Amino acid sequence: MPTTAASLPVDASPTPKPAVGHPGIQSLRVARKDVLADGVVRLRLEEPNNARVPDWTPGSHIELVLPTEDQGALSRHYSLCGDRWDAHAYEVAVLREPNSRGGSHYIHDVLAVGDMITVGTPRNNFLLTQGTRYEFIAGGIGITPIMTMIAAAEKLGIDWHLHYGGRSRVSMAFLDELAQYGDRVTVWPQDELGHLNLSFLNEPIENGRVYCCGPEPLLNAVAGAASEWPKWAVRFERFVPATQPPPVRTEPFELELTRSKKCVTVGTNETVLSALGNAGVPVLASCMEGVCGTCEVSVLRGTPEHRDSLLNDAERAKNDRMFVCVSRSITDKLVLDL
Known part of the structure; x- marks a missing residue:
């Protein structure tokens, strides 16, 4: 895809040399497990032989495969929050979810220092792009990818401000680390101040960018408050898939696979x-909800019905890719680069 001014990665500082020969999945050791806030722990995952881990960029996440006893292996995705220049380890922060499906329970209550854990290669669906000013907005554990963006903005001398909301101060991670930035950080505990004040978004900033990560109500509020900003200037990272309308098309449709020389029918409930996969053309997938980006496939012809929670309006309008775990087709046929 051609690189535009809006899609250039902001971290233009020298990139570390890539790891050589690393597999897509590796086993890392839990070197540290620290309590950051009420209900939040940070894991430091180190390469056990002090080899390099694959490089990553601000906004990236990794997949952890958790070997729970009662549910088999669980796959969960967590934003990286450590130092991207640390070549031998990753760090993630994990919130204890009251209605956990098993992932956060395992990490908080079972996973221990010294354990080995399976980790996927970093992926980035929340890429920090060039701008002259960043408005960072975080809700609760949504602070994790924003921490890496702040570090990048500081390194490059780009103006920024963080608006950080949470249930209470004791539940908000990284407050001690953020204190060094003074009035560039607005801390907004809901039990003291109510909902985060988003009036600063009323007027777009020329060549500015908005990055927001947090629960769905916050994302919806930010989308509304930033309605006058260019769509490409406002980016979101979601914990859970966005609510989707009913499918546009319920009839079966065809897939033409250019490299496999196959035609595949996708049924109404398939x-x-x-x-x-049933046609013998498996695609790597993980979350099965359209939020992780693992199953991205290039679309050569046809119009997909985008049902993911990753692409913005401009990206959807290009119709040049889709996430096959959730997205379908508007047209009778899609031609895929598979």
Whole structure:
């Protein structure tokens, strides 16, 4: 895809040399497990032989495969929050979810220092791009990818401000680390101040960018408050998939696979991902909810129905890619680069 001014990675500082020969999945050791705030722990995951881990950029996440006893292996994705120049380890912060499906429970209550854990290669669906000013907005554990963006902005001398909301101060991670930035950080505990004040978004900033990560109500509020900003200037990272309307098309549709020389029918109650797998063309997938980006496939012709929670309006309008775990087709046929 051509690189535009809006899609250039902001971290233009020298990039570390890539790790050589690293597999897509590796085993890392839990070197530290620290309590950051009420209900939040930070894991430091180190390469056990002091080899390099794959490089990453601000906004990236990794997949952790958790070997729970009662549910088998669970796959969960967590934003990286450590130093991207640390070549031998990753750090993630994990919130204890009251209605945990098993992931946060395992990490908080079972996973221990010294344990080995399976980790996927970093992916980035929340890329920090060039701008002259950043408005960072975080809700609760949504602070994790924002911490890496702040570090990048500081390194490059780009103006920024963080608006950080949470249930209470004791539940908000990284407050001690953020204190060094003084009035460039607005801390907004809900039990003291109510909902985060978003009036600063009323007037767009020329060549500015908005980055927001947090729970769905905050994302919706930010989208409304930033309605006058260019769509490409406002980016979101979601914990859970966005609410989707009913599918546009319920009839079956065809897939033409240019490299495999196959035609595949996708049924009414079937995902593109499962249809491809049944046809002997498996696609790597993870979250199955359209939030992690693992199952991205290039679209050569046809119009996909985008049901993911990753692409913005401008990216959807290009119709040049889709996430096959959830997205479908508007047209009778899609031609895929598979």
